[in-house]
Amino acid sequence: MAKNTRVMLGNVWPERNTAFPDFLDTKNNTNNWWAGEFATFHKTSNPFAAPVRWNVDDMNEPSNFDTGTYSSMEEQLATSKLSCPISGADASLEIPPYPTQAVYQRSGEYLFSKTLCMLGKTARRSRNFYDTKNLYGWSEARATYQAIPLVTGKRSAVISRSTFPSSGRYGGHWLGDNTARWEDLQTSVIGVMEFNIFGIPYVGSDICGFNGKSNEELCLRWHHFGAFSPFSR
Numbered sequence: 001m002a003k004n005t006r007v008m009l010g011n012v013w014p015e016r017n018t019a020f021p022d023f024l025d026t027k028n029n030t031n032n033w034w035a036g037e038f039a040t041f042h043k044t045s046n047p048f049a050a051p052v053r054w055n056v057d058d059m060n061e062p063s064n065f066d067t068g069t070y071s072s073m074e075e076q077l078a079t080s081k082l083s084c085p086i087s088g089a090d091a092s093l094e095i096p097p098y099p100t101q102a103v104y105q106r107s108g109e110y111l112f113s114k115t116l117c118m119l120g121k122t123a124r125r126s127r128n129f130y131d132t133k134n135l136y137g138w139s140e141a142r143a144t145y146q147a148i149p150l151v152t153g154k155r156s157a158v159i160s161r162s163t164f165p166s167s168g169r170y171g172g173h174w175l176g177d178n179t180a181r182w183e184d185l186q187t188s189v190i191g192v193m194e195f196n197i198f199g200i201p202y203v204g205s206d207i208c209g210f211n212g213k214s215n216e217e218l219c220l221r222w223h224h225f226g227a228f229s230p231f232s233r
Helices: 029-044 073-078 129-152 182-197 216-226
Strands: 054-057 068-070 083-085 157-160 172-174
Touching: 029 129, 054 129, 129 157, 182 216
Parallel strands: 054 157, 068 083, 157 172
Antiparallel strands: none
């Protein structure tokens, strides 16, 4: 936690710590602040070069690089990274009675692994993060979709890595980090079709793969597919 605050700090791309805005703030203060940040950025740093105006919401599952654990207050105070309880009354949300296969098929991981503590608060401290985590990407995309026209007076293309039903109203989706493999080209075709079914038609994958070294034939075929993807990246 940030000193003398209730702000949960993590570690993502910035050099130091990262705070995660509460886009579900019931008083809309966060969304107003978010629009103000876009206005400042637009004025002082980057005028969103026309005619393309787009914003990518990345790592917004939300993701945290090195979420740790603690079993006692001494351990909590001793660590410099975001850590979540794995014992005692505070651990009830972190270790639920019905473990999910997606998390517990990997030894030593928890619901909070690579994300925030489930006991965190959202919606102006009226909800547990445990109950609203899947809405984080949706709420950020909505805030971004609303903010940019206030700054530029024009519509923007918003791309989010984390989505939820009705996210297609506010932006599109890219299929996240993939690898330069034929198997990933195949799953990209499936992913684009699936997200159209989910009501998020503006979707695509990283052409030629994000990780690993591609080859000419794979990259050529991926460009063939990318030309017909709603979102070609």
